[in-house]
Amino acid sequence: MNPTDLSTHDAFLDACIAAIGDAHVLRTPADMAGYLTDWRKRYTGQARAVLRPGTTEEVAAIVRIAGAHDVALVPQGGNTGLSGGATPDVSGTQAVLSLARLRAVRAIDPANNTITVEAGCVLADVQRAAREGNRLFPLSLAAEGSCTIGGNLATNAGGTAVLCYGTTRELCLGLEVVTPSGEIWNGLRGLRKDNTGYDLRDLFIGAEGTLGIITAAVMKLYPLPAAQMTALAAVESPHAALKLLDIAQRAAGPLLTGFELMSDFCLELVGRHFPEQRYPFSQRYPQVVLLELSDNESEQHARDLFEGLMQTAFDEGVAHDAVVAQNLTESRAFWNLREHIPLAQAEEGLNIKHDIAVPISRIGHFIDETGALIAQAAPGARMVVFGHLGDGNLHYNVQTPEGGDPRAFLKTYQSALNRIVYDNVIAHQGTISAEHGIGQLKVGDNARVKSPVELSLMRALKHALDPHGRMNPGKVIDLG
Amino acid sequence: MNPTDLSTHDAFLDACIAAIGDAHVLRTPADMAGYLTDWRKRYTGQARAVLRPGTTEEVAAIVRIAGAHDVALVPQGGNTGLSGGATPDVSGTQAVLSLARLRAVRAIDPANNTITVEAGCVLADVQRAAREGNRLFPLSLAAEGSCTIGGNLATNAGGTAVLCYGTTRELCLGLEVVTPSGEIWNGLRGLRKDNTGYDLRDLFIGAEGTLGIITAAVMKLYPLPAAQMTALAAVESPHAALKLLDIAQRAAGPLLTGFELMSDFCLELVGRHFPEQRYPFSQRYPQVVLLELSDNESEQHARDLFEGLMQTAFDEGVAHDAVVAQNLTESRAFWNLREHIPLAQAEEGLNIKHDIAVPISRIGHFIDETGALIAQAAPGARMVVFGHLGDGNLHYNVQTPEGGDPRAFLKTYQSALNRIVYDNVIAHQGTISAEHGIGQLKVGDNARVKSPVELSLMRALKHALDPHGRMNPGKVIDLG
Numbered sequence: 001m002n003p004t005d006l007s008t009h010d011a012f013l014d015a016c017i018a019a020i021g022d023a024h025v026l027r028t029p030a031d032m033a034g035y036l037t038d039w040r041k042r043y044t045g046q047a048r049a050v051l052r053p054g055t056t057e058e059v060a061a062i063v064r065i066a067g068a069h070d071v072a073l074v075p076q077g078g079n080t081g082l083s084g085g086a087t088p089d090v091s092g093t094q095a096v097l098s099l100a101r102l103r104a105v106r107a108i109d110p111a112n113n114t115i116t117v118e119a120g121c122v123l124a125d126v127q128r129a130a131r132e133g134n135r136l137f138p139l140s141l142a143a144e145g146s147c148t149i150g151g152n153l154a155t156n157a158g159g160t161a162v163l164c165y166g167t168t169r170e171l172c173l174g175l176e177v178v179t180p181s182g183e184i185w186n187g188l189r190g191l192r193k194d195n196t197g198y199d200l201r202d203l204f205i206g207a208e209g210t211l212g213i214i215t216a217a218v219m220k221l222y223p224l225p226a227a228q229m230t231a232l233a234a235v236e237s238p239h240a241a242l243k244l245l246d247i248a249q250r251a252a253g254p255l256l257t258g259f260e261l262m263s264d265f266c267l268e269l270v271g272r273h274f275p276e277q278r279y280p281f282s283q284r285y286p287q288v289v290l291l292e293l294s295d296n297e298s299e300q301h302a303r304d305l306f307e308g309l310m311q312t313a314f315d316e317g318v319a320h321d322a323v324v325a326q327n328l329t330e331s332r333a334f335w336n337l338r339e340h341i342p343l344a345q346a347e348e349g350l351n352i353k354h355d356i357a358v359p360i361s362r363i364g365h366f367i368d369e370t371g372a373l374i375a376q377a378a379p380g381a382r383m384v385v386f387g388h389l390g391d392g393n394l395h396y397n398v399q400t401p402e403g404g405d406p407r408a409f410l411k412t413y414q415s416a417l418n419r420i421v422y423d424n425v426i427a428h429q430g431t432i433s434a435e436h437g438i439g440q441l442k443v444g445d446n447a448r449v450k451s452p453v454e455l456s457l458m459r460a461l462k463h464a465l466d467p468h469g470r471m472n473p474g475k476v477i478d479l480g
Numbered sequence: 481m482n483p484t485d486l487s488t489h490d491a492f493l494d495a496c497i498a499a500i501g502d503a504h505v506l507r508t509p510a511d512m513a514g515y516l517t518d519w520r521k522r523y524t525g526q527a528r529a530v531l532r533p534g535t536t537e538e539v540a541a542i543v544r545i546a547g548a549h550d551v552a553l554v555p556q557g558g559n560t561g562l563s564g565g566a567t568p569d570v571s572g573t574q575a576v577l578s579l580a581r582l583r584a585v586r587a588i589d590p591a592n593n594t595i596t597v598e599a600g601c602v603l604a605d606v607q608r609a610a611r612e613g614n615r616l617f618p619l620s621l622a623a624e625g626s627c628t629i630g631g632n633l634a635t636n637a638g639g640t641a642v643l644c645y646g647t648t649r650e651l652c653l654g655l656e657v658v659t660p661s662g663e664i665w666n667g668l669r670g671l672r673k674d675n676t677g678y679d680l681r682d683l684f685i686g687a688e689g690t691l692g693i694i695t696a697a698v699m700k701l702y703p704l705p706a707a708q709m710t711a712l713a714a715v716e717s718p719h720a721a722l723k724l725l726d727i728a729q730r731a732a733g734p735l736l737t738g739f740e741l742m743s744d745f746c747l748e749l750v751g752r753h754f755p756e757q758r759y760p761f762s763q764r765y766p767q768v769v770l771l772e773l774s775d776n777e778s779e780q781h782a783r784d785l786f787e788g789l790m791q792t793a794f795d796e797g798v799a800h801d802a803v804v805a806q807n808l809t810e811s812r813a814f815w816n817l818r819e820h821i822p823l824a825q826a827e828e829g830l831n832i833k834h835d836i837a838v839p840i841s842r843i844g845h846f847i848d849e850t851g852a853l854i855a856q857a858a859p860g861a862r863m864v865v866f867g868h869l870g871d872g873n874l875h876y877n878v879q880t881p882e883g884g885d886p887r888a889f890l891k892t893y894q895s896a897l898n899r900i901v902y903d904n905v906i907a908h909q910g911t912i913s914a915e916h917g918i919g920q921l922k923v924g925d926n927a928r929v930k931s932p933v934e935l936s937l938m939r940a941l942k943h944a945l946d947p948h949g950r951m952n953p954g955k956v957i958d959l960g
Contacts, residue, residue: 155675158675198941249703
């Protein structure tokens with residue numbers, strides 16, 4: 001089809017074509033399809049066009065054009081978000097602004113331990129560029145082969161290394177942002193300390209594109225560790241897992257870079273649907289913890305550290321059993337167990353997902369109490385509880401009773417169970433979204449659990465930076 | 481004097497007295513004197529009163545009263561700031577709001593590694609409370625015996641442990657803030673991960689009380705290290721010091737918790753004015769680096785690590801000499817050398833101070849280039865260069881030529897030298913205030929070096945949260 005056939009004398013599209021070229025203004029249903037449905041396939045929207053600018057200046061031009069024509073923009077990176085934050089609404093009036101063509105690694109400065117990357121860089125490419133500079137970029141998560149650093153920043157992504165290195169926010173030193181008025185803010189500083197005014201950087205991070213569009217960032221790098229080692233430990237309960245966490249942090253301090261909890265039912269599901277993923281112990285245990293150490297000295301030192309801390313755990317009756325990966329293959333196999341849990345859940349059937357966090361000291365009580373409430377409300381419901389215990393962050397999911405009909409179960413129970421979980425999260429001073437953001441999925445729940453003061457501060461910031469509401473409307477906060 | 485004698489039928493003061501009690505509304509010159517001059521004695525202001533509320537609710541009441549009577553408030557903690565951010569102007573119309581009576585440790589949760597403290601808690605008391613819970617609160621700086629955690633948060637204080645633990649911002653998980661409209665935002669979350677909206681916390685941190693008043697905070701704690709060890713290494717130049725930093729970070733990773741540079745002239749000044757502070761080597765070297773390791777295993781392990789990394793440094797020709805503290809007394813003596821530099825500078829006479837940071841990879845060039853420019857502009861000027869090299873943060877100070885008249889020197893050269901330093905900082909993509917903030921001291925310089933886009937974003941945030949401009953006016957940003 002000749003693109004000009006599509007022209008409807010649409011002044012907005014004409015201006016976009018003039019600014020970034022016809023080839024980068026997608027408007028056929030076939031061309032746009034991949035941008036209109038979110039990764040979990042919960043949302044499908046419509047768009048006036050999908051715009052793919054190639055430079056920061058082109059992004060700024062698009063934002064100014066959208067302003068002049070009063071068109072709302074929905075920024076999108078790798079489209080792997082879990083809360084529908086990058087999917088347009090169904091009106092067909094919004095335009096998707098894809099950052100995928102801004103994929104340059106602009107600079108790497110190993111002596112400063114920084115890398116400057118454009119928003120559309122795929123996370124795995126950032127990791128690779130760091131490694132080529134003999135450095136570690138520690139952000140790591142399941143979607144790393146397709147998610148972009150811009151999306152990681154927009155949602156303040158977490159992942160498996162938060163325990164030592166922090167979230168994406170804590171890994172970022174500086175940003176370049178196109179503001180809602182189409183200006184370019186160059187805040188690409190590679191400084192560990194800078195106290196010269198308000199923290200604009202952290203306001204744009206985690207705002208899911210509702211305050212401006214992140215086009216590039218300076219990210220922190222670290223020396224490559226000499227060794228990374230993985231172990232699995234069998235414990236009786238989440239309470240025991242917390243004791244093990246304390247022992248491990250006292251022994252290893254910042255060398256403990258991963259601490260993931262998996263209930264036996266999680267591993268049972270993995271075994272059921274992926275039998276090649278071998279259960280690591282000769283008998284079943286109620287809970288298994290995956291520990292990872294990153295050591296700057298040597299593999300032997302990491303091994304000694306592991307053995308020492310596990311000995312303490314055995315002596316104190318905290319752990320039943322443990323196995324240390326002897327090589328990369330075994331280490332990969334341990335991580336595979338963890339990473340197959342969501343896949344096994346999907347195979348088992350539709351389920352209800354929660355990405356919650358509570359203070360680490362309360363996790364055990366939270367699991368006990370909430371589990372009891374759910375058992376009462378939905379008899380036979382099977383809890384799939386796993387996640388980043390060291391960060392207080394659990395994927396606290398509910399699976400249909402054995403043999404039950406998932407659709408009927410969700411229809412009857414989803415809303416009530418969400419409420420039980422979220423109310424108990426808030427009672428324990430936790431959060432209803434630890435690492436997945438709000439997007440469009442949790443706007444309503446968030447408005448329900450946040451204080452009026454906090455909502456009104458958030459609205460004041462949104463109005464101040466985006467007075468016309470053109471940046472990703474309907475996401476993060478309901479303007480009422 | 482009977483306090484009622486002071487009454488001028490001032491409705492604002494009457495309302496304050498009704499809200500927080502007569503004893504906590506200071507209004508005699510003698511009572512107010514300690515609150516009206518900054519720590520460096522650069523600024524002396526006037527105040528309508530000094531208000532000392534005792535609870536968060538009282539702070540909120542004061543803010544509402546100030547709103548009703550259109551009185552501007554100047555929040556103050558320990559009054560140890562270095563940029564005049566807590567000193568009122570000379571008009572006598574502003575009121576100082578002291579947080580000193582909000583000094584409770586509200587909670588400590590060792591299993592969550594958090595402590596909840598009120599803004600007026602003295603930093604050393606926070607450290608002590610953490611230690612009593614068998615935990616480390618790593619923020620440490622010269623004023624720790626009198627500065628408050630609220631002031632540390634308001635200015636995003638740095639100190640000597642940023643290399644591993646980050647600035648005050650990175651040590652904070654949650655805040656309680658009284659907003660400019662006198663509402664209380666309870667954001668006292670103790671979570672490592674929380675992606676439920678805009679990052680209000682980091683907006684208030686570092687805003688120096690211009691967007692609201694921090695009344696309490698949840699701060700991160702860490703396991704107490706098993707050993708802390710200190711060493712001094714003699715090197716030829718800042719360039720060599722950077723090579724040593726790389727060696728140390730590769731060997732020790734996150735166990736390297738301190739890395740401070742001191743030029744020989746700094747130590748010469750210390751020896752001149754504090755002869756009891758012994759120079760640690762048998763011959764003079766151009767630069768001395770103080771290294772600190774915090775080890776979770778043992779003192780022996782830390783010592784081995786030191787010896788290993790110093791051996792590498794000797795093998796690679798990076799270090800001339802090194803000495804490792806054998807006990808706490810020696811370790812204290814090494815830190816004393818570092819901490820006596822500003823005191824020795826004061827003894828030597830008036831001088832020009834800069835608290836700058838540049839990317840770590842550029843520090844060597846920055847020092848070389850800027851030193852040459854200053855030597856040209858002010859022949860004989862003596863450079864006092866020391867600081868947190870591991871963070872890219874230098875106290876880059878200029879002392880009068882030997883035997884010269886400091887007042888005459890400053891009068892002639894201060895403004896020109898400030899401009900040389902700041903312009904070169906910006907040319908190296910650095911910052912004119914790494915850890916001391918803007919206060920009133922650097923409002924003009926900051927406006928000169930920041931981009932119009934950044935200044936306009938900052939103004940938009942200020943207007944959004946404090947539309948009447950009553951929160952610490954004249955600080956951080958000039959509203960023009």
